[in-house]
Each structure stands twice: as C-alpha cells, then as structure tokens.
Amino acid sequence: MKKIALLFVCFCFTGLLFSQTNYGFRAAYNISNLDFTTEAPAQNAHRNGLAFGFFVEYDFNEGLSFMPEIQWSAEGAKAEVLKVNYVQMPLQLRAHFGNDVVVGAGPQIGLKTWSFEDGYRNIVFSGVAGIEVRLSDKFFVDARYTYGFTNIFDDETNLEAINTNIQLGIGVKMF
Numbered sequence: 001m002k003k004i005a006l007l008f009v010c011f012c013f014t015g016l017l018f019s020q021t022n023y024g025f026r027a028a029y030n031i032s033n034l035d036f037t038t039e040a041p042a043q044n045a046h047r048n049g050l051a052f053g054f055f056v057e058y059d060f061n062e063g064l065s066f067m068p069e070i071q072w073s074a075e076g077a078k079a080e081v082l083k084v085n086y087v088q089m090p091l092q093l094r095a096h097f098g099n100d101v102v103v104g105a106g107p108q109i110g111l112k113t114w115s116f117e118d119g120y121r122n123i124v125f126s127g128v129a130g131i132e133v134r135l136s137d138k139f140f141v142d143a144r145y146t147y148g149f150t151n152i153f154d155d156e157t158n159l160e161a162i163n164t165n166i167q168l169g170i171g172v173k174m175f
Helices: 002-017
Strands: 020-036 047-061 064-076 083-097 101-115 123-134 139-148 161-173
Touching: 020 139, 047 083, 047 161, 064 101, 064 161, 083 123, 123 161
Parallel strands: 020 064
Antiparallel strands: 020 047, 020 161, 047 064, 064 083, 083 101, 101 123, 123 139, 139 161
C-alpha cells in the first residue's frame, strides 16, 4: 500500500512539468460481478456498491491526456462470501474530442483492503475503459467498464474468477 501511495505522489509532483494539470474527486455507483471459470461457491449475483477517489489529469496537448487515480471500490458479487473491496489505481490514457467528450483506457492495479473470507489475492490487475462527458469546466459524468486480467482467488482455493465492473460516476475538478 505504501509503495502504491508513493507512486501516486510521484505522479502528482511530476505533473508540475506539464503545462496543464487538473486535480479532482470522483464518486461512482458500481455494478460488479465475478466471472467464474470454475463452479461458484455461492449464488453469483451482481453486487451494487460505491467507489470514490482522487485523480490527477495531465494534459499533454488539447487532444491527449494521462489520468492516474486512486479510488476505493466495493467489488465482487452479492453473496457475503464473494464480497471484496479494493484500493484501485487506474492509469488511463485519454483522447479528447472537442471540449465535452473524453474517451480513455489503460491498466488498473488493485490492492485488496477487505474480504469476507480469506482466499483472495492481495493484488489484482485489470483493464479499464470509459467515456466522460463534461458538463462544465469543473463537473463531469462518466461511465467505465473494468475487466479483470488475473484470478482474484489464491491458488489454494481451487477457484478461478475475474472481476468485472461497470461504474457510473460523477466528478469535480478542483483546480
């Protein structure tokens, strides 16, 4: 956790080298589920939850930016034994279409912060893609889809599943 936080701080300070840097907060409604390749140990219904975090956006030019983010996210599935929470770090490269629409994609690293039972990996990797619509210079709404690349369960469990997640978010750019 300390290494991820240090990496994020480094991203924040290197932003001073870029001409335009924005900082802000984002909150989202999560619709999360597990995609099992083995039999699920419980009913595998989607989990509704929340995500919230802090982001930094570095504009390279008018059409391209990079946005690292730290967010807490409630994921997994609805059954208590399948619930798991993460601190996620999505790293998106973003293309700007005019002043109002932004499309982004990139990798995401997740650090498990809580699970109902043992047997979950501490670190997971995913891909994230999304679209943002700016409502003003400060406010935006967005939608994201996250697809897990790694099994979220430890090898000893003999379970295999990846996390999939849809986020519907709102955000504010502070400065």
